[in-house]
Structure formats: C-alpha cells, structure tokens
Amino acid sequence: MKKTIFITGASTGIGKATAKHFAGKGWHVIATMRKPENEQELNLLENITLLPLDVTNLQQIKDTVKETLSLGPVDIVFNNAGYTLLGALEAITDQQLVQQMETNFFGVVRVTQAFIPYFRERKAGLFITTTSSAGLAGFPVSSIYDASKWALEGWSESLSYELNEFGIGIKNIEPGLVATDNGASSVIASHPAYETLLNKFLAVIGSGTNVTTAEQIAEVVYEAATDGKNTLRYVCGEDAKNLYAHRLAIGDEAFRDFVRGMVQG
Template identity: 75%
Template structure:
C-alpha cells in the first residue's frame, strides 16, 4: 500500500528535495506551499498533489489539513517551512520577532495540532520537523532564529511522551548549513554598533564548498520516516555532527569559548 507524506514549505530547498525524493520512492506526496500556482516542477510529478498553505494562517492550516485527509490516509507530516531572522536584537522590530516565531515555531505547533486527532484515532503516524543545529547550540547574531529552533527542541521532546502514549512518533531533523536559497528569504537586521561581529558571522555562514545539499537532508528525512525507530533527533551534515559532538564533549560553557575562538571574537 502506497504511503503518503504531507510537507510544509515544499516550494524550495529541503522541502522540495524531500517531495522529489519521496515521490521517486513511490510515496504519495502532498506538497504544500504558499503559492502553488507558481510551482513549475512538483506539479509535473504524477504522485504529487499541491495544496496551498501559509503556516502563519491558522484557518488555512485547518482547511488544508482537512482537504489533505479527504485525499486518503497520511502516514507522515513533515513540518519544514521556515526562514531565518538574523542580526542584532536591539534593531529587530516587534513585528519581525513575532513573525519569526509565528512561522518557525507556532506554524509547526499548529500544523501538528491539526493532525494529532487523526493520527491518534488511527493509532499511528510520524511527525518530522526541520529543526537545526541552531536549536542545539546558540550562534552569534541569530538570537531570534535560534530561539525559534530551541523552542522546537523542548516542545518536541516534551510532546514525544504524550504522542508516544497514543502510538504517534515525533522526530526532529537537525541540519547544519545546507545549500539552499534560505538566505534570499531571510531577514538580516544590522546595527552600526555590531558591524564587526555581523561581518564575522556573515563570513562564517557564507562558506560554501563543504555544505550539505538539500538532497542529502531529504535522505535523512526518508530514513527518519522509514527506520521504524522512535529516535527523537537526527543530527545531520558533517558540520552539525562535528560541532554538536564538540559541544557535548566540552560542555556548554567551554563551547562558548570555542565559538568565540572560531569566529575570532
């Protein structure tokens, strides 16, 4: 029997790569995105259905989840939509910080809530979330993005106990730097007093050659969806594995010194 995955933020990057991989593997894919009318690639695939979803739109989350469930059974919900609000907190507006949490955190929470009753009645189902190594370690110049990703960590870990009770799994994918266009969708807020630190941070995230591809992260999502395990976190990408390993080995205080040394700050 064909399985089905529901994906948020499938118009680009990790979401699109995951939609393509699952379709290739013979799954039905419900690829949701803010503007399905602009999609030029996934709409050409037989087993992919496009549905509209802005994860900040509470009514649309409910409508799209209901519509998706009329298409057939759903086995996996992949909460992936997100963007990065980066830069200096004192210059970030209230609208900007609320918007970051609305998308990266409440979007995931609300989409999950919309599917829990269905998975509970069915006695099975897997939620997978795109977290980040920035949810396991705080990096300079990204306090709001990191807060949104740290929030997902505590939320998923706590939620795992109640969901496991009714046969549902929850898993988080933790990539390091991934070669996507996230920079184009992200918001960078600068302030003259922090120019030097911002410059060092931008240089750190700009390096390209050893970055993981979205296709490689999609393989990790596929593994999480099919490994039959109840693992909570999948740290992925050599950069994330090395840095997180270092943080665990050094402890969080010494690790902050290592980050400072790494960035010459």
C-alpha cells in the same frame, strides 16, 4: 498500499528535495506552499499533489488539513516551513520577532495540532520536523532564529510523551549549513553597533566547508520516516555532527569560548 507524506514549505530547499525524493520512492506527496500556482517543477511530477498553505494562517491550516484528509490516509507530516532571521536583538523589530516565531515555531505547533486527532484515532502516524544545529547550540546575531529552533527541540521532546500514548511518533531533523536557496528568503537586521560582529559571523558561515545539499537532507528525512526507530534527533551534515560532538565534549562554557574565537578570527 501507497503511503502518503504531507510536507510544509515544499516550494524550495529541503521541502522541495524531500517531496521529489519521496515521490521517486513511490509515495504520494502532499506538497504545500504559500503560492502553489507559481510552482513549475513539482506540479509536473507524478505522485505529487500541490495545496496552498501559509503556516502563519490558522484558518488555512485547518482548511488545508481537512482537504488533505479528504484525499485519503496520511502517514507522515513533515513540518519543514521556516526561514532565517539574523541580526542583533537590538536591531530586530517587534514585527520581525513575532513573524519569526509565528512561522518557525507556532506554524509547526498548529499544523501538528491539526493532525493529532486524526493520528490519535488511527493510533499511528509520525511527525518529522526540520529544526537545526542552531537548536542544539546558540550562535551570534541569531538569537531569535536560534530561540525558534530551541523551542521546537523542547516542544518535541515534551510532546513525545503525549504522542507515545497513542502510537504516534515525533522526530527532528537537525541539519547544519545546507546549500539551498534559503538564503534568499533570509532576513538580516542591521545595527551599526553590531555591524562588525554580524559581518564576521556571515563570513564564517559563508566560508563553511562540508556544506550539505538539500538532497542529502531529504535522504535523512526518508531514513527517519522508514527506519522504524524511536529516535528523536537526527543530526545531519558533517559540520553539524562535528560541532555538536565538540559542544558535548568540551562543555557549555568552553564551547562559547570556541564560538567567540570563530567570529573574532
């Protein structure tokens, strides 16, 4: 029987690449995005159904999940919708702060919450969430973005105990730098007092080597979906693997010194 994956944030980047990858493997894909009427690629592919979903809209989450379940069984929910907010905390408005958490954290929580009763009744199901290497280590001028990803890490680990009671899994995908058009949707908050630090950090991430493609991350998502393992975290991309291993090896304080050295040149 054909399996089904539900994907949020499928209009670009990792979400779109994952939709295409699973569809190519014969899965039925429910690809959701804020404006499916503007999609010009996924709508042409077999095995893909487009539905509208803004993960900051609670009523739309409920409506879209209800419509999705009316189409047939769902095996996996891939919580991928999100964006990057960069800038010193002093530069970030309250509206920007709230919007970041509403999208990156509460959006994931609410979509998951909407599917749990269905998975619980089936005593089966898997949630996969895109977090980030920024959920494993903190970086300059990205405190709110990092906070949203760290929140997902703690939430996932805690939730795993509840879900395990009903045969439901939860896994995190933790990429480093990914060559996607996510940068076009990034928000950068500027403040003259932190301009030098911001520019240095942007230069560091802009010159990153071993940048992973969205298609490579999609392969990791497929691995997580099909390997049958009880693994919580999938660190992916050579940069993320190396950085995380380095943090574990040298400890928190030495790692902070290392990051300071990176942005100070």
